[in-house]
Amino acid sequence: MRPLWHVARTPTAETGVSKRYDLVVTTPAPPQYRPGPKYVLLLGSLAAVPAITTDIYLPSLPTVGAELGATAAAAQLTISGMLVGGAVGQLVIGPLSDRFGRRLPVLVGLLGHVLTSVLCMIAPNITALIALRVLQGFFNAAASVVAIAVIRDRFVGSDAARLLSRLMLVIGVAPLFAPAVGGAIAHAWTWRGVFGVLAGLGVALAVLVWRFMPETLPADRRRIAGPRGVARGYLELLRDRRFMALALIPGMAQAVIMSYVVGSTYVFQREHGLDANQFALLFAINGVALVGGAQVNAHLVKRLAPLRVLRVAIVVQAVLGLTLVAVTASGLGGLALMCVVLWLMLSMQGLVPGNASVLALNDYGHMAGTAAAFLGAMQAALGGLVAPIVGFTGGTGVSMVAVMTGSVLVGFTVLAVATPAYRRGGAWGAP
Incomplete structure (x- = not known):
């Protein structure tokens, strides 16, 4: 192509x-193919499996620690362990989806999700639960990798960016309600019941994939590669300066989100005195910004190339970030102004990572699963590495917004220096 x-x-x-x-x-x-709303909902649900599996379990953390006699740090390892498993899983499952097609890996991954969810229900101690959560993250990676690879199998450019933005509606909305749903389930059936619901979700998605998701990678386009071939594929990506630059941008965007998630509960409840309900409402309102930004992007890329949107949006987000740092550090306008600027900054998030991912994947239709896996692993790794800096620097409002803004500035610098995005006469889009 x-x-x-x-x-x-x-x-x-x-x-x-x-x-x-x-x-x-x-x-x-x-492209000739035009997906219907049900197909988009299915792909979005697959892509959201890791986030749902994480967020629906969050309210149960204190109870898990108390029942299994674990410290708070050990209980939190059931979250971070799943993220580690997910990062490794993406690197492994991506090449497998290029070799065996999209349907088989996602079905195996969903069945693995069901099995580990059932085993988590009967976990006798915290060590077993942590190990099972790592495995659960590994299997969940199949759902998110395949969802992105399927898009690249059939679309490029603005069409791919638009469909990815539609997926963000599902991916963004599901985790907004997952903690509340998880809390209600845990209240009725304890934290073990949460894993029972996750097992049921995996069964339902597996049935839907079996019946309604066609294979998008025909046999003549599959990469028959052993471990050396997989390593060569990843080496090819690492040597591609343009791909690496574009892959870094969604990773830094993920760092923005994770820094906000890690720091927000302390900033708004400890520093500004919001109670749990007020914080939950604010968290949901900011979630609307993320989802709304993605839908705005879906409309913009109908008329503008993804790069045009990306190179403007990341500049706007950087300016808003610097403004947010100044407002937070000075106290100007109080909590109200801080929340307004933060909301605007998060709304730009929907216009950055999706477009960068589409551009990165464009040249790799022959190994879309491998490339999508690399992108996902980069996001998980950078988000996990950068977010703890918020705590190391004090966990204050200033440290949170500074890390968020620093991540945006890194992404902008990479786009400006390592790609021709802003060079007159040599950019991908018209100057």
Whole structure:
């Protein structure tokens, strides 16, 4: 498939010999397939499985620690362990989906999710629960990797960005309600019942995939590669400077979100005195910003190339971040102004990682699963590495917004320096 940019030769009038070389935007032929709302909902639900599995369990953490005689730190390992398992799982399952197609890996992953959920229900101690959560994260990775790879199998450019933005509606809404649902389930059936519901969710999704998700990677496009071939695939990605730059941007965007999630409960409840209900409402309102931004992006990419949206949105987000740091540090406008600027900054989040991911995947239709896995692992790794800095620097409002803004600035710098996005005459989009 033709990439979104190519080297164009401009012949002179006198000789007809090519002398000028520029990167010129080209538009791929529009795909024939148009997914319906039910198909988008299915892909979005698959992509949201890791987030739901994490967030629905959060209210149960104190009870888990008390019942299993574990410390708070040990109980929290049941969360971070799942993230580690997810990062490893993406790197393993991505290449497998390029070799065996999309349906088989996601079905195996969902069945693994069901099995580990059932085993978590009967976990006798915290050590067993942590190990099972690592395995659960590994299997969950199949759902998110395949959902993104399926999009790349059928779409590129603006079409892919638009569909990914629609998926963000499902991915963003589900975790907003997951903690409340998880709390209600735990109240009725204890924390073990939460894993029973997760097992039921896995069974339902497996049935839906079996019946309604067609194979999108035909046999003649599959990569038959052993461990060395997989390593060569990842090495190819690592050597691609443009891919690595674009892959880093969603990773830093994930760091923005994780820094907010890690710091917000302390900032708004400890520093500003909000009670649990007020914080939950504020958290949901900010979640609306994330989802709304993704839907705005879906409309924008109908008329504008993903890169045009990306290179403006990341600048706007950086300016809002710097403003947020100034407002938080000075106390100007109090909590109200801080919340307004934070909401605006988070709303830009929906216009950055999706477009960067689409551009990164464009040249890798032949190994979309591997490339999507690499993107997912980068996001998990960078989010997990950067977010703890909020706590190390005091866990205050200033430290939270400073880490968020610093992450945006890193992403902007990478886009500006390591890609031709802002170079006149050489960018992917018109200047």
